Amino acid sequence: MHSHSYRVPDPFHGQVVVIIGYNPSGMDISRDIGGVAKEVHVAIRAAPAEMQSSTAHANLWLHPMIDRAEEDGSVVFQDGGRVKADAIVHCTGYKYSFPFLGHDSAITVDDNRVGPLYKHVFPPRLAPSISFVGLPFKGILFPVFQLQSSWVAGVLSGKIELPSPEEMIVDVASFYSDMEARGHPKRFTHNLGASTFEYEDWLVERCGLDTIEEWRKAIYVAARGRVRDRPESYRDEWDEDAQLLEQAHRDLA
Template identity: 65%
Template sequence: MRAPAATTHQSTRSTTHGPWCNQTRHLHQRGEKNKRIQTVRTLPPTVQSSHPPPMPMPSASLRLAVIGAGAAGLAAARELRREGHAPVVFERAAAVGGTWLYAPPAASSDPLGAAATHSSLYASLRTNLPRETMGFLDFPFAAEAPGSADPRRFPGHEEVLRYLEAFARLFDLLRLVRFETEVLRVRREDRGGWAVTSRKLGDKGSGEEEVYDAVVVCNGHYTEPRIAVIPGVDAWPGKQMHSHNYRVPEPFLDQVVIIIGASASAVDISRDIASTAKEVHIADRSAPVRTCEKQPGNNNLWLHSMIDRAEEDGSVVFQDGSTIKADVIMHCTGYLYDFPFLGDDSTITVDDNRIDPLYKHVFPPEVAPQLSFIGLPWKVIPFPLFELQSKWVARVLSGRIMLPSKEEMMEDVKAFYSKLEARGWPKRYTHNFSNYQFEYDDWLAEQCSHIPIEEWRKQMYNFNGINKAVRPESYRDEWDDDHLVAEANEYFKKYL
């Protein structure tokens, strides 16, 4: 696979669409002397366009700290360097990959906590998105690509890691990464810049402090477990754990296991554990109260409403009144955003999983663009979104794109919150993009003068959601969108 040049789409016309773009400033080049002028555009949300303006050349090279070398951190490092910046990537693990770097939980790990284990992968995990949709926009995640060893359309996690490793090698990113190095503190300097204190794993000292022009946070959000509140569970004698620390089903042989949650990981893990457990009971908060149903095709798998309480005798009572004696309660209840290295001077707070305030889920208005976040949205196709966010951040930092004023960014954040409240969405869904990820992607693409997300990719993602609902047990191996697969493979030829 060859390294592609950065893709842009140039035109003399520019419009903006969607709720993401109330006010945006660009630096344009005009006239023979390429004098820079600043324009402000306020545009209606219904205007559609795929004709972004040409981009001027970057005006400055900055020394930047990137926290994390998972998919988001690698995307950020590549785009920052493409803009002429000098990124330094801090990574706790000994290799790239982030959450895709499989590791057994440490023997001393808290089964309900993150402890020292970063990855949340379990051994049997396969992607829940087709590989054609998953790849970076100019680096296809194709079965035909060099280094591929799992040609399945929904491959195992090892294949995703191989893909990220190949991406890092091709774009010469490994030399930018300080492996086995954790970031302890990030703070604003009075004289400008950000002081980053880091330490090699195993060192006992207070760490080394360096000053950077800006910090890009890419530490992921699948590490700090969210735990369900269960009345009486403190006196319940069984074992509790979070799916973050689940790896293989064998330890649950002949046990009765309750799984809390109905996410993709909860569905997969329940089927995985059912292969060895005596019984598996899924407690789904969204299920009707009187739900108590055996699941089709599984002799030992039941769906219930949420747990009502746990008892000292080992029994667990569901909201429908049914009771079982359980050995294990596993919380497949998601994760919390966590930035332990940031202090109050980052100007953000995390409240019920809302990171507040963030302009377009990336920039805290008070300190933008010197602090930014890549990869916070969920219910998305992650890698393309990481790439587009990274392009935007890189070009803002180099002066090719100007952000609105602090006041305008805050107004945009407030308007977004008002829309969520009008829809009845809880605060914890602030960064849930299930309804508008492509609108957001296309807005980012226009800011960066990049072609929009391909239509086949959007259609394939939507089709996969329908197929998963129709074939929950077999969607990874049965599908009816071969015409989209053919279109994707034709598109990939220019990169392979």
């Protein structure tokens, strides 16, 4: 009897693939399939000057966003370039939807803004009967979700008191006004981005928990820098963080 190894054929082998989006998921997927696909074309929402960090694969190109797709499978980019694609992969994030709440609910989803919500969690007029855990994106997310859960649990148990509905409504309105003044579209309402530490610290204080260690924040900042400067290898390089990792091991021990 002879043994034979068998590998499931890669669905993108020898194909021309268009990937929409170049945040971490788009980066990772484009890198993974770049070794088997014939061509990989990535459409990103960025100015041409920001697309100079090309790629480690000779068969991988960056483009502006897609203008249209045509019936013959051609994808036309906003700069007029076109490719005939075998597959299109969307790495464009998620759309929030809560159909079980009904159309007459006080909670709405408008351009991916779930609202009104106090600090991304409590609808002022319905709190604490309804709460949302897990809406934020682009931050240190799993610790954020854990802190949100601790806050909700504290409120439901009576250990933590929420502001009045009127106070929460004023806070939400101020948050929306600040977003508008900075030119941020509604779809970025739950994007923590640079404010992730501020939001975590706020939750920590409300829950009466220990402050988040500085090495956690430093590792995150260093990793974000690698994503920007070395998107092809940012997950595999840790030498610069050796001291931070040693500190993390000491704390966790």
